[in-house]
Amino acid sequence: MSTKRHCFSCDLKDDSKLIAEYKKYHAAGNAWPEITKSIKDAGVIDMEIYLTGNRMFMIMEVDETFDSEKKAKMDANNPKVQEWESLMWDYQQELPWAKDGEKWIALEKIFKLDN
Template identity: 80%
Template sequence: METKRYCFSCDLKDDPKLIEEYKTYHKADTIWPEITKSIKDAGIVDMQIYVTGNRMFMIMEVDETFSFERKAEMDANNPKVQEWEALMWNYQRGLPWANKGEKWIALDSIFKL
């Protein structure tokens, strides 16, 4: 199986209490199972999120079934994902150069060894 990698960035609100709450939501034993299922069902085979301060970095490995359009359609039709996304907006904020309502911004690769 061939995979493709995408990387994204998003900011959290600059509040240590909110950042810790956000981290708690993303622990393996507390993340909503419907969310991990929706991620896998979309063709995402691995997803990792890293944080420094209030800046986050996400790595997504996807299989050949994945497309951003399909993922967006699946999410729009999944009430639990919509509930999750609304909840996460309590913690997230777009990058300063993001469009209104835009969370995760794709990163451009500038170096590869």
């Protein structure tokens, strides 16, 4: 099975209380099962989120069935995903260079260590 990596960034509101709450939602076993199921159903085989200050980085490993437009449609039609996204937006904020409505922004790969 061939996989592909996608990397994204998003900011949290710069408030230590909100950041702590956000981290609790994402601690092992705390993400809503409907959310993790929707992620896996879209072809995401692994996902990690890293945090420094209030800036987050998400790394997704996806299989050949993953299609970002299809996932966006699936998410838009899933009330539980919409509820989660609305809740998370209480903690998140767009990057300074984000377009209107843009939350997680894809990162540009600028270096890879040659093997």
